[in-house]
Every structure is written in structure tokens, then in C-alpha cells.
Amino acid sequence: MTAQIIDGNALAARIRAEVQGRTDALKARGIVPHLVIVLVGDDPASQVYTKHKVNDSEQTGLKATLERYPATLSESDLLERIRVLNGDSSVHGILVQLPLPKHMDAHKVIEAISPAKDVDGFHVSSAGALMVGQPGFWPCTPHGCLRMLDEIGYDLKGRNAVVIGRSNIVGKPMAMMLLGRNATVTICHSQTRDLRAHTLQADVIVAAVGKRNVVTAEMVKPGAVVIDVGMNRNDAGKLCGDVDFEGVKQVAGWITPVPGGVGPMTRAMLLVNTIEAAQRASG
Ligand code: GUN
Numbered sequence: 682m683t684a685q686i687i688d689g690n691a692l693a694a695r696i697r698a699e700v701q702g703r704t705d706a707l708k709a710r711g712i713v714p715h716l717v718i719v720l721v722g723d724d725p726a727s728q729v730y731t732k733h734k735v736n737d738s739e740q741t742g743l744k745a746t747l748e749r750y751p752a753t754l755s756e757s758d759l760l761e762r763i764r765v766l767n768g769d770s771s772v773h774g775i776l777v778q779l780p781l782p783k784h785m786d787a788h789k790v791i792e793a794i795s796p797a798k799d800v801d802g803f804h805v806s807s808a809g810a811l812m813v814g815q816p817g818f819w820p821c822t823p824h825g826c827l828r829m830l831d832e833i834g835y836d837l838k839g840r841n842a843v844v845i846g847r848s849n850i851v852g853k854p855m856a857m858m859l860l861g862r863n864a865t866v867t868i869c870h871s872q873t874r875d876l877r878a879h880t881l882q883a884d885v886i887v888a889a890v891g892k893r894n895v896v897t898a899e900m901v902k903p904g905a906v907v908i909d910v911g912m913n914r915n916d917a918g919k920l921c922g923d924v925d926f927e928g929v930k931q932v933a934g935w936i937t938p939v940p941g942g943v944g945p946m947t948r949a950m951l952l953v954n955t956i957e958a959a960q961r962a963s964g
Pocket of ligand 1: 778
């Protein structure tokens with residue numbers, strides 16, 4: 682059997698078209714959805730990511746402002762800027778790009794963002810809202826993964842899902858989202874003994890470790906859905922995920938590629954959260 686590919690690029694394009702429609706409707710009411718992206722320092726990867734976020738926003742009609750500050754910016758000045766953005770009703774979403782310079786406490790900075798504008802879904806309030814099933818903003822990567830499962834019409838009820846990775850922004854929220862859909866969820870991680878024993882039971886595997894070949898063919902139940910959140914480089918320098926794609930696609934029922942899988946979905950879900958923030962603010 683060869684797995685069907687879940688095309689993240691195609692689904693993300695459809696989501697962007699939906700966002701564009703919602704943006705047009707808000708603009709017709711005189712509201713311009715506005716995302717402010719704060720970049721401190723000149724980390725090369727962060728510069729690329731934030732540029733993508735601005736371009737994606739502008740292509741879907743959202744206003745995006747990239748605010749750049751030198752790495753020498755003090756934490757208190759950053760907190761003060763966030764306080765001003767929180768109080769600015771023309772700003773609907775605030776995203777502080779991570780990592781921050783070492784002299785800053787990233788947790789403190791994220792907690793300074795108003796939960797109503799936390800389009801990254803990184804605030805403790807956002808995590809808590811997800812946990813208790815209340816409206817909030819869901820982190821973009823796991824939210825995108827869930828949308829991919831919805832796209833293939835996958836009914837999670839009573840299914841075994843294994844999430845590999847326990848980060849606050851992917852693994853843990855992913856587990857909550859799957860649990861919210863009545864899946865039975867196991868969270869594994871780099872310390873898990875006999876990972877294969879867990880994954881072989883799984884109807885859905887979400888791999889979010891950041892290491893190549895964490896999931897190989899002999900770890901996958903035939904027909905399972907395999908979602909690959911990893912972003913790594915292989916020996917030839919080519920982008921690859923956490924899953925041995927060529928091997929696993931012979932066993933799985935569905936699989937997401939890298940690139941062209943979860944990555945574009947993460948970007949699309951930021952737009953969804955931003956338009957949602959603007960809609961909620963405008964009543
Ligand atoms: N750095 C890498 N990915 C992200 C992200 O999704 N959000 C923020 N704020 N910083 C990041």
C-alpha cells in the first residue's frame with residue numbers, strides 16, 4: 682500500500698482564500714485586520730520567518746506591520762511597547778518572534794501580550810482556554826495539523842493518537858486538541874522507552890521532535906495517519922521531517938510531506954487566528 686499524501690500547500694491555499702473572504706467582509710465594515718510582528722535582533726531564520734508572515738498577511742488582505750528592534754533593546758522597553766500595542770484598538774494581533782535575545786525572559790514577554798491579541802496562542806491564558814475547552818487562540822502548528830485531519834474527514838473519536846514531542850507550542854496543545862475530539866492520546870518524547878510499542882498502537886501519529894527518522898516504517902501500523910511536524914536537514918542539506926517519508930509511505934494510509942505539509946499550514950493558521958482576533962474585537 683502507498684499512503685495518500687495530505688497536501689499542505691493546497692489546503693493552505695484554500696484556507697488563505699477563506700481568510701481573504703473574511704478580511705474583505707471586515708473591510709467592508711471599515712475594519713482593517715492588523716497584525717503587528719515584533720522582531721528583536723537579527724537572527725537570520727527569524728528574519729526569513731517574519732518576512733513570510735508579513736507577505737502571507739498582505740496577500741490575504743491583512744495589514745501587517747513588522748517592528749524591528751536591535752538586540753540591545755531592554756526587556757522593559759519591549760514590555761512597554763507591548764503594553765502600548767495591547768491598548769491600541771487598531772491592532773488585532775501581536776506576535777513577538779522567538780527566540781528573543783538572551784537577556785530577555787521570553788515567558789515574561791509572552792505573558793505581557795493581551796490574550797485577546799495572542800495570535801500565536803503561546804500565552805498561559807490561551808493554553809488554559811484550550812485545556813478547558815473555552816474559546817481562545819490555538820497555537821498555529823497543532824491547529825494546522827488538526828485541520829489536515831479534518832481535511833481527510835478523519836473521525837478521531839475513540840482512535841489511538843500518539844504525539845511524539847512535548848513542547849508547549851506543539852506536542853502538549855496537539856494532545857489537548859486530539860483529546861478534545863475524543864481520541865485516546867499518548868504523549869511520548871525523547872525519553873520514552875520502546876517508542877515503537879506505542880506508535881504501533883496508533884491510528885494517528887504526530888511527530889514533533891526535531892530529529893530525522895524518529896518514525897520509521899516498522900513503527901507504523903498499516904493504514905495509520907502520519908503527520909510530520911519536523912523541519913530538519915538531511916546529509917545532502919535537503920529539508921526533511923522527523924519521519925522517514927519514503928519508508929513510512931509504504932505502510933501508512935495518509936502521510937504529510939516535508940516540505941509542503943505542516944509548514945504551510947502553520948503559516949495559514951496564523952492568518953486564521955489574526956482574522957479571528959479582528960472579528961472578535963469588532964463584535
Ligand atoms: N519562532 C519560530 N517559530 C515561531 C512562531 O511560530 N512564533 C513565534 N512567535 N516565534 C517563532
